[in-house]
Amino acid sequence: MDSLKHGPYLKSGGPARTIDGRTRPPSVAANALDGSASTPRESTTSHDQIGLATERTMLPQSLSTRPEIDGGIPTPFVEFAAGRYVWRVARSHAQVLKSAEIDWFNLAGHPDAALVKRNSQRDVWRLASCGGRYFAKIYHPVGAxxxxxxxxxxxxxxxxxxxGLYGAAHSVSTVVPVAMAWEDGRRITGRSLLITEEVSDSLPLNDFWLTVRQNRVEADMLADALARLIARAHQCGFQHGDMHPGNILVRRSASRCEVFFVDLHRVKTGRCVMPRHAVANLAQLNQWFRRNAGRSQRLRFLQAYIRYRDQFAQASSLARNWRIDIGKLVADLAVQAERHANRLWAKRDRRAMRDNRYFAKLSPARGWRGHALLETKHPAGGAKTNLCFSKSDWRQWLRDPPSWVDPARQKLLKDSHTATIFRARLEADGRGIDVVVKRTLARNGWKKFVQMFGPSRNIRSWRLANMLRNRDLPVATPLAVIERFAAGVVRTDSISFTEFISDAVDLETFLTREVAALPGTMQRSVKNRLIESVVQLLRAFHERGFVHRDMKAPNLMVRWPAPHVGTPVLTFIDMDGISHRRRSSEAQRTRAVVRLCASLLGSPGCTASDRLRFLKTYLTAPGRPPTEWKAYWRRIHTEVCSKLHDKELRRSWKLAHYGRE
Structure with a gap:
C-alpha cells in the first residue's frame, strides 16, 4: 500500500508523513483509494485468529467514496499527530477514536481492557469503549x-x-484495520499499533470445520468457499505466509459461507504466485486438515481450487493460467506437506528447552536447574494436560527436589540398578495431578562419567517425549525435569516428572488379564481391533522417523475399558529406547516388531496365530507382495529365538553382578 504510505496529503494540504523515510511509486493498492477497486462486495466480518472475538473488514465500496479535503487529494482516512505518535484512522472511526481518552499503548491499567494474547513481538488487547468493541495489537520489536x-x-x-487494502482492491476477503499508529522518528526500536473493530458471528476455520465435517452438504459448501478465496488470492498475487486454519475465519450466512484471511503481517503481495509457492501455501493448510478431514474431502477441495483458478485467470495482471494435473498436484502436495511438517515440528521441538508461553526454565533450589511445562498448545486426548501451571507452582513443588524420590514419602513403583520410579501427586490451590517421578542411576563407571558431563537420560527423554507429542504420537506428557549440578558444571542428580496414565495397563497385562477373561466369541473381535490400532501406531511412529530399540509390551499402555467398544487408546512410556532419525531403515523397523513379538511369547492371551495376524496386517501396503509375510515370519522366528537366548544370558549376568535382574 505505497499509496497510503507516500501518496496522500494531510488535512492541511501538505504532503503526508512517510513511515519509512523513502518515496516509492504508488502500487496497485491505490486503486482502492480512487474508486477503481474490483467488484463491490457486502460488508464481511471476521474472528480473531485466536478465537476469542471478531473484527470487521473494510471492503472496496467503503474506500471508494473520498470527500475532498481542503482542495488536496481526497483520502478515506485522516492522519494526525498525538504526542510522539503519528495516527492514521479510517474516516468513519476518526471522531470516536480521537474523542476517547485512552492510552492505546498502555492498556494494562484500563478497566475495560483484557489481554487476549501476548508473545515476544506482539500484545493483543480487547477493549470496550465509546459504544464499540475493539482489538488493539501493539507490536514491539525484540531482538536484532x-x-x-x-x-x-x-x-x-x-x-x-x-x-488489508491490497486485498480490498482485489476483492480478496481480508480483515482491514480501522486505525494505526507508530512512533515518529524511531525506526528501529519504535512500537506500532493496529486497531480493529470487533464483530460477532464468526469462527476460526478449524473450529467451524469440526462442527460441519460430518454434514456432506455443509462441508462441501465450506470447501468450495475456501477454495474460491485461496484461488482468487493466488491469482491476484496475494500469498499468506502463515495459512493455518486459525488465520482463516468463517461466517455462516443463510445459504453460503463467507471466508476471509486475518493476521496479515506475513502476507506477500504484488508478486505472481508461482506453482511451487501455491503448492507450499496449500501444504500449510493441509497440515491440519490431513488429521481432521477425509481424503475425499481434501480431494474435492483441490478440484474446486483448480476450477476457481481457471475462473479467475483474468482477475489481475498477476494471474497465470497454468495447466494443473490433479494427480501431480496431490503428489506435490504430499511432498510439500512433509517438508512443511518437518519445519513446523523442528520449530516446536526447540520450545521445550526455552522460556516461552508453554515451557519455563527453572532454578527451584540451590544447585538445581531444569525445565517445566506451563501449558500445552494441543492437549492429547484423555490426558490431564488441560491444567495450566505457573512458575510459582513449580517453585513451590520443587523447593525440596530429593523429597520426591524419598521412599518414606512417595509410593515406590520400581527399584532397579538403572532407575528408581515413584508415584506422587502435585497439589496446588485445590487442584492436582498424579505424576510418575523417575530418578536415573548409572550402573557402571563409564555411565557415571557420561551422566556427569554429557546429556542425561532424563533430558534426552524430555526432548524425545515432546518431539513425539509435537508429531501427534501418543505419549505420557512430560511435566518437568530438574538436575543438580556441582559448581554449575558436574551433574550429580537428575529427576523427571511425567503424567501418570490412569485407568490404563500395559499391553502384556491387557492381553493376559483383560482379553483372556472375555468370552471366546468376543476375544477375536477385541484382538483384531487391538492389532489394527498397534499396527497404525507403529506405522505412524516409523513414518515420522522414530526408532525404538526396546519396543516391548510393558512400554505400551492400553486404555480401553470394558465392554471394549470402539478403539483402544495406546500410549508410549519410557523414552530410554527411542531415538529420532530422518528415515527409519527396514532393519530398524523389523527389530521393533521382533522385540514386541518376543515380549509377548509368555502371554497366554497372545497366541502364534495372533502374532501372525499382526505381522500380516503390518506388512499389508501398496506394492508389497501378498506372500512377503512368509520370509518375515521365518526371519522373525530366528531373531526371536536369538533374542530369548540373549535375554537369558543378560539375566544371568545381572544376577551375577547386581544380585537382581
Whole structure:
C-alpha cells in the first residue's frame, strides 16, 4: 500500500508523513483509494485468529467514496499527530477514536481492557469503549532480526494496513484495520499499533470445520468457499505466509459461507504466485486438515481450487493460467506437506528447552536447574494436560527436589540398578495431578562419567517425549525435569516428572488379564481391533522417523475399558529406547516388531496365530507382495529365538553382578 504510505496529503494540504523515510511509486493498492477497486462486495466480518472475538473488514465500496479535503487529494482516512505518535484512522472511526481518552499503548491499567494474547513481538488487547468493541495489537520489536526488519520494512502495523487494502482492491476477503499508529522518528526500536473493530458471528476455520465435517452438504459448501478465496488470492498475487486454519475465519450466512484471511503481517503481495509457492501455501493448510478431514474431502477441495483458478485467470495482471494435473498436484502436495511438517515440528521441538508461553526454565533450589511445562498448545486426548501451571507452582513443588524420590514419602513403583520410579501427586490451590517421578542411576563407571558431563537420560527423554507429542504420537506428557549440578558444571542428580496414565495397563497385562477373561466369541473381535490400532501406531511412529530399540509390551499402555467398544487408546512410556532419525531403515523397523513379538511369547492371551495376524496386517501396503509375510515370519522366528537366548544370558549376568535382574 505505497499509496497510503507516500501518496496522500494531510488535512492541511501538505504532503503526508512517510513511515519509512523513502518515496516509492504508488502500487496497485491505490486503486482502492480512487474508486477503481474490483467488484463491490457486502460488508464481511471476521474472528480473531485466536478465537476469542471478531473484527470487521473494510471492503472496496467503503474506500471508494473520498470527500475532498481542503482542495488536496481526497483520502478515506485522516492522519494526525498525538504526542510522539503519528495516527492514521479510517474516516468513519476518526471522531470516536480521537474523542476517547485512552492510552492505546498502555492498556494494562484500563478497566475495560483484557489481554487476549501476548508473545515476544506482539500484545493483543480487547477493549470496550465509546459504544464499540475493539482489538488493539501493539507490536514491539525484540531482538536484532526484528529491528532489522523494522528498519527495512517500516512499522509492522503499517504492513498489515497495506495488505488489508491490497486485498480490498482485489476483492480478496481480508480483515482491514480501522486505525494505526507508530512512533515518529524511531525506526528501529519504535512500537506500532493496529486497531480493529470487533464483530460477532464468526469462527476460526478449524473450529467451524469440526462442527460441519460430518454434514456432506455443509462441508462441501465450506470447501468450495475456501477454495474460491485461496484461488482468487493466488491469482491476484496475494500469498499468506502463515495459512493455518486459525488465520482463516468463517461466517455462516443463510445459504453460503463467507471466508476471509486475518493476521496479515506475513502476507506477500504484488508478486505472481508461482506453482511451487501455491503448492507450499496449500501444504500449510493441509497440515491440519490431513488429521481432521477425509481424503475425499481434501480431494474435492483441490478440484474446486483448480476450477476457481481457471475462473479467475483474468482477475489481475498477476494471474497465470497454468495447466494443473490433479494427480501431480496431490503428489506435490504430499511432498510439500512433509517438508512443511518437518519445519513446523523442528520449530516446536526447540520450545521445550526455552522460556516461552508453554515451557519455563527453572532454578527451584540451590544447585538445581531444569525445565517445566506451563501449558500445552494441543492437549492429547484423555490426558490431564488441560491444567495450566505457573512458575510459582513449580517453585513451590520443587523447593525440596530429593523429597520426591524419598521412599518414606512417595509410593515406590520400581527399584532397579538403572532407575528408581515413584508415584506422587502435585497439589496446588485445590487442584492436582498424579505424576510418575523417575530418578536415573548409572550402573557402571563409564555411565557415571557420561551422566556427569554429557546429556542425561532424563533430558534426552524430555526432548524425545515432546518431539513425539509435537508429531501427534501418543505419549505420557512430560511435566518437568530438574538436575543438580556441582559448581554449575558436574551433574550429580537428575529427576523427571511425567503424567501418570490412569485407568490404563500395559499391553502384556491387557492381553493376559483383560482379553483372556472375555468370552471366546468376543476375544477375536477385541484382538483384531487391538492389532489394527498397534499396527497404525507403529506405522505412524516409523513414518515420522522414530526408532525404538526396546519396543516391548510393558512400554505400551492400553486404555480401553470394558465392554471394549470402539478403539483402544495406546500410549508410549519410557523414552530410554527411542531415538529420532530422518528415515527409519527396514532393519530398524523389523527389530521393533521382533522385540514386541518376543515380549509377548509368555502371554497366554497372545497366541502364534495372533502374532501372525499382526505381522500380516503390518506388512499389508501398496506394492508389497501378498506372500512377503512368509520370509518375515521365518526371519522373525530366528531373531526371536536369538533374542530369548540373549535375554537369558543378560539375566544371568545381572544376577551375577547386581544380585537382581
Amino acid at each position: 532480526l526484528a529491528r532489522l526488519k523494522l528498519l527495512l520494512r517500516g512499522p509492522i502495523a503499517a504492513q498489515e494496513w497495506e495488505v
